[in-house]
Amino acid sequence: MEAxxxxxxxxxSLKPEFERRLASMRANxxxxxxxxxxxxSLHNLRYLFNYSGEAxxxxxxxxxLVIITDYRFSEQAQEEAQQANIAARVVCRDRDRQSLGxxxxxxxxxxxxxxxxxxxxxxxxxxxxxxxQENLGVTFxxxxxxxxxxxxxxxxxxxxxxxxxxxxxxxxxxxxxxKIKLGVSEREIALELDYQMQKLGSEGLSFVTxxxxxxxxxxxxxxxxxxxxxxxxxxxxxxxxxVNGYRSDMTxxxxxxxxxxxxxxxxxxxxxxxxxxxxxxxxxLPAQAANTxxxxxxxxxxxxxxxxxxxxxxxxxxxxxQPFINAVCTDTLRSQYVVxxxxxxxxxxxxxxxxxxxxxITDDAFVRLTQAPKNFELAI
Amino acid sequence: MEAxxxxxxxxxSLKPEFERRLASMRANxxxxxxxxxxxxSLHNLRYLFNYSGEAxxxxxxxxxLVIITDYRFSEQAQEEAQQANIAARVVCRDRDRQSLGxxxxxxxxxxxxxxxxxxxxxxxxxxxxxxxQENLGVTFxxxxxxxxxxxxxxxxxxxxxxxxxxxxxxxxxxxxxxKIKLGVSEREIALELDYQMQKLGSEGLSFVTxxxxxxxxxxxxxxxxxxxxxxxxxxxxxxxxxVNGYRSDMTxxxxxxxxxxxxxxxxxxxxxxxxxxxxxxxxxLPAQAANTxxxxxxxxxxxxxxxxxxxxxxxxxxxxxQPFINAVCTDTLRSQYVVxxxxxxxxxxxxxxxxxxxxxITDDAFVRLTQAPKNFELAI
Numbered sequence: 073m074e075a076x077x078x079x080x081x082x083x084x085s086l087k088p089e090f091e092r093r094l095a096s097m098r099a100n101x102x103x104x105x106x107x108x109x110x111x112x113s114l115h116n117l118r119y120l121f122n123y124s125g126e127a128x129x130x131x132x133x134x135x136x137l138v139i140i141t142d143y144r145f146s147e148q149a150q151e152e153a154q155q156a157n158i159a160a161r162v163v164c165r166d167r168d169r170q171s172l173g174x175x176x177x178x179x180x181x182x183x184x185x186x187x188x189x190x191x192x193x194x195x196x197x198x199x200x201x202x203x204x205q206e207n208l209g210v211t212f213x214x215x216x217x218x219x220x221x222x223x224x225x226x227x228x229x230x231x232x233x234x235x236x237x238x239x240x241x242x243x244x245x246x247x248x249x250x251k252i253k254l255g256v257s258e259r260e261i262a263l264e265l266d267y268q269m270q271k272l273g274s275e276g277l278s279f280v281t282x283x284x285x286x287x288x289x290x291x292x293x294x295x296x297x298x299x300x301x302x303x304x305x306x307x308x309x310x311x312x313x314x315v316n317g318y319r320s321d322m323t324x325x326x327x328x329x330x331x332x333x334x335x336x337x338x339x340x341x342x343x344x345x346x347x348x349x350x351x352x353x354x355x356x357l358p359a360q361a362a363n364t365x366x367x368x369x370x371x372x373x374x375x376x377x378x379x380x381x382x383x384x385x386x387x388x389x390x391x392x393x394q395p396f397i398n399a400v401c402t403d404t405l406r407s408q409y410v411v412x413x414x415x416x417x418x419x420x421x422x423x424x425x426x427x428x429x430x431x432x433i434t435d436d437a438f439v440r441l442t443q444a445p446k447n448f449e450l451a452i
Numbered sequence: 453m454e455a456x457x458x459x460x461x462x463x464x465s466l467k468p469e470f471e472r473r474l475a476s477m478r479a480n481x482x483x484x485x486x487x488x489x490x491x492x493s494l495h496n497l498r499y500l501f502n503y504s505g506e507a508x509x510x511x512x513x514x515x516x517l518v519i520i521t522d523y524r525f526s527e528q529a530q531e532e533a534q535q536a537n538i539a540a541r542v543v544c545r546d547r548d549r550q551s552l553g554x555x556x557x558x559x560x561x562x563x564x565x566x567x568x569x570x571x572x573x574x575x576x577x578x579x580x581x582x583x584x585q586e587n588l589g590v591t592f593x594x595x596x597x598x599x600x601x602x603x604x605x606x607x608x609x610x611x612x613x614x615x616x617x618x619x620x621x622x623x624x625x626x627x628x629x630x631k632i633k634l635g636v637s638e639r640e641i642a643l644e645l646d647y648q649m650q651k652l653g654s655e656g657l658s659f660v661t662x663x664x665x666x667x668x669x670x671x672x673x674x675x676x677x678x679x680x681x682x683x684x685x686x687x688x689x690x691x692x693x694x695v696n697g698y699r700s701d702m703t704x705x706x707x708x709x710x711x712x713x714x715x716x717x718x719x720x721x722x723x724x725x726x727x728x729x730x731x732x733x734x735x736x737l738p739a740q741a742a743n744t745x746x747x748x749x750x751x752x753x754x755x756x757x758x759x760x761x762x763x764x765x766x767x768x769x770x771x772x773x774q775p776f777i778n779a780v781c782t783d784t785l786r787s788q789y790v791v792x793x794x795x796x797x798x799x800x801x802x803x804x805x806x807x808x809x810x811x812x813i814t815d816d817a818f819v820r821l822t823q824a825p826k827n828f829e830l831a832i
Contacts (some may be wrong), residue, residue, distance in 0.1 A: 126673070169780075190577075193577075194576060194578075197577055198574075198596070293525060293528075381523060420527070
């Protein structure tokens with residue numbers, strides 16, 4: 073990212089990326105002998121159609137793209153497809169007069185579809201049963217995350233968005249740190265951070281900001297409360313920004329004032345574990361090996377029994393996406409994956425430390441997207 | 453609501469409400485001869501278990517309540533159940549070693565469950581198929597929105613939360629209006645409003661704030677952009693707050709400066725339509741009749757062809773819940789329902805007007821929860 077002013081601008085000509093994504097999806101459909109694919113995931117609609125609204129469904133065939141929505145979003149669907157130079161037909165359904173199953177039926181019949189993929193992970197049993205009733209002549213097959221597989225590899229444009237999101241997080245944190253003073257509440261600090269990220273161009277938040285003081289820092293998903301900061305408290309702050317739909321996800325841990333020896337040891341252990349994991353990252357590494365690298369450090373420490381489960385996850389259009397990095401994963405890391413590396417120690421009733429960065433896997437190492445410094449002790 | 457300071461406090465002793473909700477659910481299960489019910493909706497888990505986290509699943513039997521989650525949320529589930537005096541057993545599943553289907557199997561076998569309701573509208577085909585594979589001896593039946601039916605009737609505590617949320621919205625809007633000046637962007641104004649609502653105690657936002665200036669006000673779901681306010685612009689602002697999980701949903705429309713005759717006519721038409729609908733509200737009214745009352749005004753106006761579809765919807769733990777009020781609905785409004793009344797006119801390329809309030813249906817009329825004034829012209 074060269075200039076801050078670019079951060080909040082929407083890209084207007086993405087055609088090559090979308091063409092590649094679509095070509096890859098269609099090749100997968102041909103291999104699986106599927107005439108069409110029904111999309112229910114809004115993330116996948118964004119990925120293939122550049123659509124950022126709600127209440128929409130996609131139909132992909134070898135020679136057509138259709139997006140079925142209603143009056144609330146049809147104009148947006150049209151505009152966003154045009155922005156990316158995607159030749160999608162937008163069907164504006166009158167929900168009072170046509171069921172979703174009927175609208176899908178019209179599209180599948182128009183193309184003579186016999187074998188059709190559908191996203192079984194992204195449609196409810198209730199909605200799906202109703203759709204099947206209206207399309208009894210079609211043979212449906214779960215598509216088993218074919219787009220989620222594709223999405224693991226981030227193209228250059230996607231990486232640029234995630235870098236922009238990470239940079240917003242870095243900047244917002246730098247502006248926040250001087251405001252973390254004794255007596256402020258978790259809610260006040262989290263709200264200030266959320267506000268700053270959006271002022272800097274984040275489209276909403278990557279997720280609800282996690283912030284816990286003192287013993288609450290041991291809750292892996294601590295929702296900010298009225299708890300106020302006291303001297304010696306541990307703090308865990310986990311947050312992210314969004315640019316063009318792409319998310320960042322970063323955690324920093326602090327102590328309010330000077331760390332005691334136990335706190336310092338916890339922080340050193342987690343930081344060492346994170347560096348141990350990062351030091352082995354590269355194209356071709358079994359993801360489990362990164363987990364093992366971190367876990368070896370954590371297990372050799374006095375905090376072994378308090379080590380968190382799982383090292384990280386893919387991040388992109390979704391906060392948590394493939395691959396997942398833990399003790400049982402079977403994925404291999406590949407160039408252009410973006411994953412989090414986030415070891416942690418959580419001592420119930422006492423407090424926690426987690427340090428998390430987003431990294432881009434490269435042929436021989438990685439590039440860190442989140443750049444905020446890792447100073448443990450806060451001047452309060 | 454007596455005092456502002458109460459707004460951000462979490463209620464700590466809700467037992468009677470939860471007992472009533474659970475007794476009603478169990479009576480429904482007995483009528484349907486179901487030994488157990490599997491819950492997948494987080495809103496329904498909040499309603500029955502006081503659980504506000506993620507990644508959890510509920511099992512209800514006649515003599516037990518079980519919540520299945522993992523290490524990230526088990527402490528929270530325990531605490532929240534205790535806060536409401538709910539005797540729920542929290543099962544902390546190790547996701548690397550036990551599938552969700554296996555965890556459910558253990559619970560159903562422990563109780564000898566043969567017939568089991570499940571929330572087909574709230575579980576994906578992919579997850580459900582995996583659960584069924586682990587529970588082949590059980591006869592599963594969709595529960596067809598039994599809790600959504602129950603949730604239409606809001607008890608006094610729920611109404612108080614929604615009143616508190618509505619009040620936050622009213623106050624935040626009053627603070628915002630002086631800041632709406634020529635040259636501000638949609639994003640800046642929306643962000644300011646979001647920040648104020650949370651400062652006033654809202655738990656995040658009821659939904660992503662909708663704000664459009666000028667022609668963009670005709671988009672029913674306009675996401676705030678960098679568009680800056682110009683004299684004579686129409687503005688549609690649709691937003692809400694959250695208190696203890698309960699949402700508000702309010703829309704106000706404005707013109708930047710003096711309204712011209714067309715704008716004034718649009719506003720008068722929508723306001724008249726809203727009052728026409730509200731004037732007929734009471735226990736026992738077919739919801740369609742409220743829609744007809746508003747539509748009669750809209751259809752008799754010069755803007756007939758631009759009238760929005762649908763008059764409103766229930767609101768509560770979810771932004772959009774039953775009943776839905778439109779031309780084809782079959783619901784009857786009952787005392788203690790809370791619904792939105794939100795007629796609108798949307799002229800593509802020109803602009804829109806929508807006015808929305810949350811109202812509590814009573815035996816002979818209604819109580820308006822959202823109280824913000826309806827002044828159309830902004831002093832810019």
